[in-house]
Amino acid sequence: MTGTVESETELVVLPKKGGRRGPEVQQPRRPGLLKFGHWWWALPGIILVILIHYVATAVGGFFAFTDWSGIGDFAFVGLDNFVKIFQDPTKIGALGNTLFLAFASVVLSNIAGLAIALGLNRGLRSRYVLRVLFFMPVVLSPLAVSYIWKFIFDYNGPLNAVLSAVGLEELAKPWVADPTWAIWTVLIVIVWQNTGFAMVIYMAGLAAVPVEIEEAAAIDGANLWQRFWHVTLPSIRPAVAIATTLGIVNGLRVFDQIMALTAGGPAGATETLATQVYKQSFSLGNFGYGAALALLLTLIILAFALVQQRVTNGRPEES
Template sequence: MTATMHSDTEANTVAGPHHRTPGPDRKTRSRRSRGVVGFGHWWWALPGVLVVLAIHYVATGVGGFFAFTNWTGIGSFQLVGLANFQKILGDPSKILALGNTLFLAFGSVVIVNIIGLAIALALNRTLKSRYILRVLFFMPVVLSPLAVSYIWKFIFDFNGPINAILKSAGLESWQKSWLGDPTFAIWAVLIVIVWQQTGFAMVIYLAGLAGVPTEVEEAAAIDGTTLWQRFWHVTLPAIRPAVAISTTLGIVNGLRVFDQIMALTNGGPAGATETLATQVYKQAFSLANFGYGAALALILSAIILVFAVIQQRVTRGTES
């Protein structure tokens, strides 16, 4: 009995120094640390969030407010309600600018995506020089739109390469001032936009094609399907996310095209290449009709939002 009590005492003595007062468990400590870290992350992100809110939302809201005023950019102003919008809808030049905007947006989206997808399919896996060709096709994307436009302005000039080639081929009757022709000027702008943006669509489609399993394509080929059938039933469904991204960005960029027009034609000849974006700039900053220009900008923003939402809904319905 005495030996047993002695052994228990020794055991308690040995365990005593290692015994600690119970504290917060590990889960509680990790939860607290995560809370502190998360709170710190929010503080680090707060300046960026405030800048985004100020630039994108507050500025847009202020501009939307001035769309209902007659402000000239300096001094006082008065609320005019929907007068600016009624003036826009009753001005044939603004309707023409809206038509040019939609033409450049949807024309560039269709042509850019068709050519970009064709180039991506050609440079996907087969050619040995595909990496060099990808760089060459993508190079116009990284160039300044103004620099590209001035180069094309020289090409379209009456004394430029196009008319020189026509003259050497004996087609002098076809020579013209391409950017001075009201019929062809808008097509010249479209050509420049397509030339510069095709490489961007190509890169998006190359990324989508990289995720298409080669085994599925090979199995379809073994089953005797044609090249077009493999593309339509295998490749195209697999790259629908890439199609959605490319078309959405193309529509947004096409609706707000500005640099190419200002460098090539400045909206001429006779307003044949005016768009809503160029009209916003001219009304607000050249003619000091800031309220009128803000109304045009608000209409352009609404059009971009509507078409972007419609495109996303259509793509989502196709994917499902």
């Protein structure tokens, strides 16, 4: 009897772990290697990216301080390659062309892309077809696009034919062979091909703008421009940051369009740092000098990307 009472008391006062009666819960097994597989599954890709991108960039940065020709031995020359760059007027001109194409293409393509995105953000029946048409140049090969535009800008091409047909024969000229206009032909091709990319980014940003805010601003008496400047534009500030950053990076390293249209000519009028890197490294065999140009271009891209992100960083103000 006593043993029975003690047993019952034990069951009440000292319950089993888990706070419930019933069969004992099976202990989980020790986490195996597969539990942490989410990081080592990606290890081969991470190693490949590190070797191809970062290690190769570091090696190229090292050769920027040498006189290596691409074959054989080399000597360490310190900052001599960079001194030669800033003492060479053609390299200074290439730097100016690089900056001009980068910033002009960013401004024009972003303005055009935002305008198209605002227009297609309305309830147009044909907006899906128009989106495809405006985005199509982005997916086309830059070389193919450039050769088509080179035919258009040819002296006997469609552009001069149209000018002659409307009585403007005096404006006809060899556009890609004219030192004054060649850089503008390159800019037109870049803007035409990049506008669709900016449009897609801005359309994604506009889709996140609450309609109620615009309606409230319209009720308060704000006109179309005021609603855009004070409501829409602050709301798509992250999209502006992304579009301008990618535009600057792509503009600073433009290469295909220049090589297809002008190959850096005429008389170096369209040379950029990217084309000079190619010519110095692979055409002239000055690999160390070309690596110095590439390193300079990398630092410029990094600097402008950081500054641009700093300027456009922030959250839209909440009303």
